[in-house]
Amino acid sequence: MEKRIKIGIIGSGGIAGAHVKAYKELDYVDIVAVADVVPGRAEQFIAKWELGFAAAYDDHRKLLELDLDGVSICTPNVAHYQTTIDALNAGKQVMLEKPMSVTLEQAVEMVQTAKKTGNMLNVGFQPRYDPNMALLKDLVQSGQLGDVYYVETGGGRRRGMPGGTFIREDLAGAGAIADIGCYSLDMAMNTLGNPKPVTVSAYTSNHFGTNRKYHPEADRFQVEDFGAALVRFDNGLVMNFKISWAMHMDTLGATMFLGTDAGLKVTPAGKGPWSGVWDGSVGSITMFHDIAGHHTESPIPTVEHKKNLFHEKVRDFVEAVRDGRPAPIPGEQIVRNQAVIDGILRSAKAKREVEVFIPEF
Numbered sequence: 001m002e003k004r005i006k007i008g009i010i011g012s013g014g015i016a017g018a019h020v021k022a023y024k025e026l027d028y029v030d031i032v033a034v035a036d037v038v039p040g041r042a043e044q045f046i047a048k049w050e051l052g053f054a055a056a057y058d059d060h061r062k063l064l065e066l067d068l069d070g071v072s073i074c075t076p077n078v079a080h081y082q083t084t085i086d087a088l089n090a091g092k093q094v095m096l097e098k099p100m101s102v103t104l105e106q107a108v109e110m111v112q113t114a115k116k117t118g119n120m121l122n123v124g125f126q127p128r129y130d131p132n133m134a135l136l137k138d139l140v141q142s143g144q145l146g147d148v149y150y151v152e153t154g155g156g157r158r159r160g161m162p163g164g165t166f167i168r169e170d171l172a173g174a175g176a177i178a179d180i181g182c183y184s185l186d187m188a189m190n191t192l193g194n195p196k197p198v199t200v201s202a203y204t205s206n207h208f209g210t211n212r213k214y215h216p217e218a219d220r221f222q223v224e225d226f227g228a229a230l231v232r233f234d235n236g237l238v239m240n241f242k243i244s245w246a247m248h249m250d251t252l253g254a255t256m257f258l259g260t261d262a263g264l265k266v267t268p269a270g271k272g273p274w275s276g277v278w279d280g281s282v283g284s285i286t287m288f289h290d291i292a293g294h295h296t297e298s299p300i301p302t303v304e305h306k307k308n309l310f311h312e313k314v315r316d317f318v319e320a321v322r323d324g325r326p327a328p329i330p331g332e333q334i335v336r337n338q339a340v341i342d343g344i345l346r347s348a349k350a351k352r353e354v355e356v357f358i359p360e361f
């Protein structure tokens with residue numbers, strides 16, 4: 001008989017529902033417990049998602065006392081650190097929502113705890129499951145661009161500011177950079193083989209979020225709605241990163257990889273006011289190169305697919321738990337993403353370039 005996998009959910013807000021939907025597609029998975037700090041919220045979630053006899057808690061540590069194979073951590077960013085540390089120490093395999101944490105120091109400790117306990121710390125960046133991301137990575141890694149010396153990524157929403165927990169510093173820790181910027185960073189850095197950042201010089205602002213004209217919760221808006229940074233990596237590569245939740249501009253441009261033999265332009269897949277940021281999947285890929293001395297633009301055929309990327313990430317996590325495989329997207333990789341975010345926040349505050357130190361694991 002197939003082994004049943006027991007899952008707990010920590011944080012029962014919006015994205016936890018997407019996790020449940022994906023788990024429900026796997027007939028060997030049981031969601032046995034839900035925890036949320038707001039009393040009554042876990043019970044409501046269990047009723048809404050028809051989770052039968054699942055246990056409800058308002059303290060995640062109680063949930064972690066159960067015999068579980070894995071947990072989905074779906075709390076606001078600030079709580080990612082403690083819930084992950086507690087889950088790993090309680091012997092659970094962890095599926096953590098993005099961004100990994102708020103600071104680099106926290107991310108490092110999370111990875112060290114995963115190593116020490118031998119448990120999985122998997123960070124859920126679902127765009128990795130887009131076949132076009134694999135295509136893009138293959139293209140860049142194949143050497144067809146020559147040496148890649150510059151990448152530009154991120155992008156801008158003309159208007160697309162969330163509210164609620166996403167704009168509170170005590171819960172989100174950071175704004176657009178952490179919320180959507182972490183995706184562009186992962187998509188670019190994973191494509192490039194996850195280089196190690198060494199310095200960051202950044203600027204952030206929140207002219208839109210704090211203005212009632214643009215945001216109904218302006219009085220409670222405490223994070224950045226725009227950021228720009230120059231990041232240097234230890235292999236000499238430079239990244240120009242910019243991200244906005246709101247701006248008076250149509251676009252901040254495409255993602256670009258410049259190499260000594262060819263360049264690639266990548267556009268985001270989404271449409272509408274909340275798009276314009278490379279934070280999901282791939283729209284188009286164009287290669288710029290010279291053929292017989294002629295400037296040539298070659299559209300790269302993208303892969304048509306109907307995959308639900310979110311479901312793919314949850315399935316891959318569960319199968320890794322079931323089969324005893326390592327984390328599909330290990331915290332050890334994503335710590336470099338967090339290092340850039342941490343560097344941006346520190347540099348913007350200090351108004352100067354800062355160095356980034358990531359220990360070896």
Ligand SMILES: NC(=O)c1ccc[n+]([C@@H]2O[C@H](COP(=O)([O-])OP(=O)(O)OC[C@H]3O[C@@H](n4cnc5c(N)ncnc54)[C@H](O)[C@@H]3O)[C@@H](O)[C@H]2O)c1
Pocket residue numbers: 010011012013014015016035036037038041060074075076077079083097098099124126164165179
């Ligand atoms: N991968 C994606 O596509 C995606 C999309 C949206 C959000 N997210 C990420 O998911 C996380 C949650 O986002 P959301 O939109 O569901 O937020 P939300 O505010 O809707 O829900 C978060 C829930 O966590 C609870 N909570 C807070 N601290 C807790 C703790 N210590 N223990 C247990 N519960 C706690 C809150 O009470 C709330 O119910 C964020 O980190 C966000 O960046 C990912």
